[in-house]
Amino acid sequence: xxxxxxxxxxxxxxxxxxxxxxxxxxxxxxxxxxxxxxxxxxxxxxxxxxxxxxxxxxxxxxxxxxxxxxxxxxxxxxxxxxxxxxxxxxxxxxxxxxxxxxxxxxxxxxxxxxxxxxxxxxxxxxxxxxxxxxxxxxxxxxxxxxxxxxxxxxxxxxxxxxxxxxxxxxxxxxxxxxxxxxxxxxxxxxxxxxxxxxxxxxxxxxxxxxxxxxxxxxxxxxxxxxxxxxx
Amino acid sequence: xxxxxxxxxxxxxxxxxxxxxxxxxxxxxxxxxxxxxxxxxxxxxxxxxxxxxxxxxxxxxxxxxxxxxxxxxxxxxxxxxxxxxxxxxxxxxxxxxxxxxxxxxxxxxxxxxxxxxxxxxxxxxxxxxxxxxxxxxxxxxxxxxxxxxxxxxxxxxxxxxxxxxxxxxxxxxxxxxxxxxxxxxxxxxxxxxxxxxxxxxxxxxxxxxxxxxxxxxxxxxxxxxxxxxxx
DNA sequence: AACGCTATCAACAATCATGTCAATAGTAAG
DNA sequence: CTTACTATTGACATGATTGTTGATAGCGTT
Numbered sequence: 001x002x003x004x005x006x007x008x009x010x011x012x013x014x015x016x017x018x019x020x021x022x023x024x025x026x027x028x029x030x031x032x033x034x035x036x037x038x039x040x041x042x043x044x045x046x047x048x049x050x051x052x053x054x055x056x057x058x059x060x061x062x063x064x065x066x067x068x069x070x071x072x073x074x075x076x077x078x079x080x081x082x083x084x085x086x087x088x089x090x091x092x093x094x095x096x097x098x099x100x101x102x103x104x105x106x107x108x109x110x111x112x113x114x115x116x117x118x119x120x121x122x123x124x125x126x127x128x129x130x131x132x133x134x135x136x137x138x139x140x141x142x143x144x145x146x147x148x149x150x151x152x153x154x155x156x157x158x159x160x161x162x163x164x165x166x167x168x169x170x171x172x173x174x175x176x177x178x179x180x181x182x183x184x185x186x187x188x189x190x191x192x193x194x195x196x197x198x199x200x201x202x203x204x205x206x207x208x209x210x211x212x213x214x215x216x217x218x219x220x221x222x223x224x225x226x227x228x229x230x231x
Numbered sequence: 232x233x234x235x236x237x238x239x240x241x242x243x244x245x246x247x248x249x250x251x252x253x254x255x256x257x258x259x260x261x262x263x264x265x266x267x268x269x270x271x272x273x274x275x276x277x278x279x280x281x282x283x284x285x286x287x288x289x290x291x292x293x294x295x296x297x298x299x300x301x302x303x304x305x306x307x308x309x310x311x312x313x314x315x316x317x318x319x320x321x322x323x324x325x326x327x328x329x330x331x332x333x334x335x336x337x338x339x340x341x342x343x344x345x346x347x348x349x350x351x352x353x354x355x356x357x358x359x360x361x362x363x364x365x366x367x368x369x370x371x372x373x374x375x376x377x378x379x380x381x382x383x384x385x386x387x388x389x390x391x392x393x394x395x396x397x398x399x400x401x402x403x404x405x406x407x408x409x410x411x412x413x414x415x416x417x418x419x420x421x422x423x424x425x426x427x428x429x430x431x432x433x434x435x436x437x438x439x440x441x442x443x444x445x446x447x448x449x450x451x452x453x454x455x456x457x458x459x460x461x462x
Numbered sequence: 463a464a465c466g467c468t469a470t471c472a473a474c475a476a477t478c479a480t481g482t483c484a485a486t487a488g489t490a491a492g
Numbered sequence: 493c494t495t496a497c498t499a500t501t502g503a504c505a506t507g508a509t510t511g512t513t514g515a516t517a518g519c520g521t522t
Contacts (some may be wrong), residue, residue: 009488009499031349032263036479047501052481054499112346115339115404118262133412159427163398164412170401171393173342181364183393196390204431240518241471267509278471283511286470 008045016054016064019044023065028109035062069110070128075103077135081142090206091143094199099168099194108172136161152205160201167197239276247285247295247430250275254296259274259340266293300341301359303355307332312373322374322436330399330425339403383436391432399426 010018020046028036037058041048055061080101080210140161144152178184184193241249253275257265268289272279286292311332371392375383402421409415
């Protein structure tokens with residue numbers, strides 16, 4: 001074998017991106033232990049010294065990977081919002097798309113990583129925070145006033161978004177276990193569930209009339225306020 | 232300093248449990264990197280050789296920790312179910328308790344760990360699966376027939392449980408980010424949100440009348456079916 | 463008191479992961 | 493063609509981590 005294989009010289013951007021791709025693949029398959037720089041570099045076709053040259057250190061690579069995965073998530077989120085018609089979109093369709101976007105293995109991996117990582121590492125995320133905050137504002141506003149119907153109570157809209165987002169994240173995280181326990185069946189169940197949640201929220205657009213429940217006291221006496229017409 | 236400190240001799244169970252406690256504390260504070268056996272053993276007041284003696288290996292300790300955390304989760308879950316009155320419990324109270332139980336940092340840590348760990352490690356979880364499956368069956372049945380009202384459609388009850396569970400898990404995982412983005416405010420918001428979800432589900436107990444929506448077609452025409460009485 | 467069991471530990475060995483360094487080789491610019 | 497720049501790499505240094513081993517010490521039993 002020719003011990004003198006020809007070197008390939010990449011642009012720094014290309015080197016970084018192929019390294020990050022290899023790292024992400026390894027993370028998906030081997031967990032955090034898969035991120036040893038030697039293995040990642042080997043998968044990407046270079047030596048680990050080159051990896052360090054580009055990312056500064058092992059942690060530098062991890063930070064770059066987190067940022068790249070977060071960017072990917074944000075990108076898909078933006079695409080999802082953009083897909084919908086300007087503001088006439090139906091809620092069920094939005095929620096379905098939100099689930100399809102958020103409840104994904106790769107994103108679940110990112111959330112899990114950020115959750116299990118010690119909070120000491122601040123994960124940069126400055127511009128990311130701003131970006132996602134703006135994104136959420138758009139989403140909220142779009143939900144609040146749709147079609148020209150009366151605007152939704154902000155807190156109701158907020159809780160609705162929280163419900164959809166948390167449920168999607170939780171689905172991405174817990175799907176294997178939910179399936180194991182028989183709570184979820186085939187893959188179609190995911191879609192049906194998402195649609196169901198969308199309808200649930202749609203049916204409650206009128207709760208703004210009762211927004212005083214949301215505003216302040218946790219007076220736990222009033223319990224019957226909300227009973228639906230009983231048959 | 233007395234170089235000849237007196238040895239403490241624990242029972243195997245006690246040694247294991249104090250080691251696991253130290254490990255869990257370290258996991259919470261330092262993430263997976265905190266699980267180096269030397270550090271864990273030091274926190275527990277023994278040498279790392281002792282740790283290996285009790286768990287066989289570093290991975291053995293991790294498996295034991297996962298199992299212990301899963302047991303703790305199951306235990307709290309059982310306690311939660313047991314707290315409620317036999318079967319007359321209101322849904323809001325059950326959902327609130329479910330959130331308080333499930334959307335917890337420690338449990339989120341467990342879910343995150345299981346998610347980011349490569350699926351190759353099967354995490355034992357044989358009896359755990361059975362236990363949680365039975366638990367879920369109890370929960371479902373209890374929700375389906377409460378108070379003597381007409382029994383709920385099984386699929387509606389199932390989706391309701393899925394919604395509550397996924398949202399709770401997602402809240403535990405995503406809370407820091409949701410707070411950062413302004414979607415969640417103080418800690419009270421958590422409780423209000425949980426109660427809100429409970430009411431949402433309660434208001435939809437009658438969807439069984441329309442269960443054909445769940446069974447098959449995605450005919451998305453009917454939207455106004457469920458508006459609550461408007462004041 | 464003598465004995466057996468085993469939890470405990472210090473010291474050691476071996477492996478692995480990270481980071482450094484000096485030399486090399488593409489590539490573009492002069 | 494020469495030069496400058498830097499991406500790339502093998503070899504090495506270093507520290508961290510896991511696992512082993514032989515001896516010791518606590519504790520119950522006889």
